Amino acid sequence: MKIKSIRGFHDILPESIRRWHFIEDAARRIFELYGFSEIRIPVLEFTDVFARSLGTTTDIVEKEMYTFEDRDGSSLTLRPEGTAGVVRAYIEDSMHAKSGISKLYYTGMMFRHERPQKGRFRGFYQIGAELIGPQEPASDAELVTMLWRFFEETELTQFLELEISSLGDQNCRPQYKEKLVEYFTPQKNDLCENCQRRLQANPLRILDCKEKKCKEIAAEAPSMLDNLCQECENHFNAVKENLTAVGVPFVINPKIVRGLDYYTRTVFEVTTQELGSQNAVAAGGRYDGLVEELGGPDIAAVGFAMGIERIVLLQEKAIPKGFPKKVDVFIAHLGDEARKAAFPLAIELRQKDVSVEMDYGNKSLKSQMKRADKLGAGFTFILGEEELEKGVVKVRNMNESSEEDIKINEVVDAYQKFKS
RNA sequence: GUGCGUGUAGCUCAGGUUGGUUAGAGCACUGGGUUGUGGUCCCAGGGGUCGCCGGUUCAAAUCCGGUCACGCACCCCA
Structure with a gap:
């Protein structure tokens, strides 16, 4: 089960x-x-x-x-x-x-x-x-x-x-209730079973009964607002x-x-x-x-x-589209060294209120890009062996498909400046 | 609580009436085409005890009964 x-x-x-x-x-x-x-x-x-x-x-x-x-x-x-x-x-x-x-x-x-x-x-x-x-x-x-x-x-x-x-x-209200009872009692047998019971317990509720017959009778009933x-x-x-x-x-x-x-x-x-x-x-x-x-x-x-x-x-x-969750930055990394460098970068960005996602293992760039796209990332930071050697990250603007190399120790500031 | 309807992959649904070889599609997912580039395209792959239990039958997703869940109406209410 x-x-x-x-x-x-x-x-x-x-x-x-x-x-x-x-x-x-x-x-x-x-x-x-x-x-x-x-x-x-x-x-x-x-x-x-x-x-x-x-x-x-x-x-x-x-x-x-x-x-x-x-x-x-x-x-x-x-x-x-x-x-x-x-x-x-x-x-x-x-x-x-x-x-x-x-x-x-x-x-x-x-x-x-x-x-x-x-x-x-x-x-x-x-x-x-x-x-x-x-x-x-x-x-x-x-x-x-x-x-x-x-x-x-x-x-x-x-x-x-x-x-x-x-x-x-x-x-x-008590007087009005009496009036209602007076009004409904002669027609009691035409009311639904439920309303016959309500006549005793709570005559007001007859007023919003959905039964056709009750509705007709209730339509002519005295109104609270007149009383x-x-x-x-x-x-x-x-x-x-x-x-x-x-x-x-x-x-x-x-x-x-x-x-x-x-x-x-x-x-x-x-x-x-x-x-x-x-x-x-x-x-x-x-x-x-x-x-x-x-x-x-x-x-x-x-x-x-x-x-x-x-x-x-x-x-x-x-609003049928809803409110999709989007990340600010996706960090794509290639190779063990790059992954090790990407981790502290992600943590630092998050510390600065930037939402960041990255993969945990070693996946192809393509699949990481796909994930970045799916997460609605505004930017993808690409960190591979080439970038590591030069001490930069490749910053890709996902909407414009443009890329720019930025020094790895300046990228957080650069991103924040861009955002504001 | 009452009545009617529906129940097949994560989602939307075919198949069922006329039981019969490995149960399908689209979307989604994973991988590849492009040995480092997403949103389009192409290819491949994973994923289902056909809601559950029982019955009929040589054989049930398919027929029957029950049960559970959902939907609609009643009822009630936010």
């Missing part, structure tokens, strides 16, 4: 890792510009952290978590998302006492036991950001703007749409105003329902048509109740998470 990876878990190979770096670097750069700092938190938490945050009736908690017993009997879970752990750390490390505003971002692998598909894995990477402290709508707008800037930077906005809505808060309390409405309007002011394009979709229970007020999704049924690329919203729910002070927060695999998939469409 051949050894292999677990279903739904995959390797990210060197040929695609530069694309990942491009995406991760862009996120870091932009998030840092917006005042965020990275936080690294454990992959494993007490199950309770997620159960209490996400809501016990959510699919993630009900059937997708990797949960197991520790040796002492406590229940542990591999994180299915990042927010719960960040908030746990925020509380545990008393970050609220250090500053009124905490801007945190994270990246790492998340775990959900779903049926794997393209762009959907059991072990997958997310980058997320949490802005904890302010409850003002300007913070929602800043966070969403930051997210959109990231997609601009990675050239993905052509494939994306930003949808926003408001879910109301503790004042208006916001004054404060929530003001908040939502201010968010929209702020986004418009900085030119972030959005559409209002009152049917947005997040899969996690902790959201309040602003919710948003960045979606695409390019990835089949995996249309969500990033999503987030405000979660004013969560910090307190997990045992911390009553502190507001907004956040989002994005799926890196899906972004990589889109990125491949935007």
Whole structure:
């Protein structure tokens, strides 16, 4: 039996890792510009952290978590998302006492036991950001703007749409829920099995059911946006105003329902048509109740998470060529003496930030040239017996196919001068 | 978790329906043509227990069953 990876878990190979770096670097750069700092938190938490945050009736908690017993009997879970752990750390490390505003971002692998598909894995990477402290709508707008800037930077906005809505808060949502139940109950028998169950557990989720019949019925349902309390409405309007002011394009979709229970007020999704049924690329919203729910002070927060695999998939469409790795210099050597001389030269160049490759054994010049070409070397330094005798290296410009002899003890400086 | 489809060299795929001598191609890889010069060209070579297990058969890549993986849709979501 051949050894292999677990279903739904995959390797990210060197040929695609530069694309990942491009995406991760862009996120870091932009998030840092917006005042965020990275936080690294454990992959494993007490199950309770997620159960209490996400809501016990959510699919993630009900059937997708990797949960197991520790040796002492406590229940542990591999994180299915990042927010719960960040908030746990925020509380545990008393970050609220250090500053009124905490801007945190994270990246790492998340775990959900779903049926794997393209762009959907059991072990997958997310980058997320949490802005904890302010409850003002300007913070929602800043966070969403930051997210959109990231997609601009990675050239993905052509494939994306930003949808926003408001879910109301503790004042208006319960009343709205009742209204929904009132609306759906008479038509209960026309709803799909799933939605009949949702009517009890979480009537909001009926709104984004994909079942044709449910969609029809939901189309006429009262909208949360018409039932916001004054404060929530003001908040939502201010968010929209702020986004418009900085030119972030959005559409209002009152049917947005997040899969996690902790959201309040602003919710948003960045979606695409390019990835089949995996249309969500990033999503987030405000979660004013969560910090307190997990045992911390009553502190507001907004956040989002994005799926890196899906972004990589889109990125491949935007920039199909990718990001090939290129070396600056290839040193081709002929003969044992030349090889011995080439080695310290390679090390010295690398010391000076020049990327260098060379063969380890004795290969024909031709095959070394081929390798230099394949590695995308800008220059090949040829060091054979002739050059050794004269104390020079033959420097070949690979793009112009021109060659020039340069004294071996001057070649490093000469190369650096040429580069700058 | 449900349904449908696919699974042959590192990659993309022929062959399979009509089982039958050493299972093919292109790309990639290695070497040579040019005894010291890449990206083009030519030649040669290496690489496959035909996803895995079992069944039918004198004989299975080919037919059947199961299983695993991937893909698509459902579901769910980032």
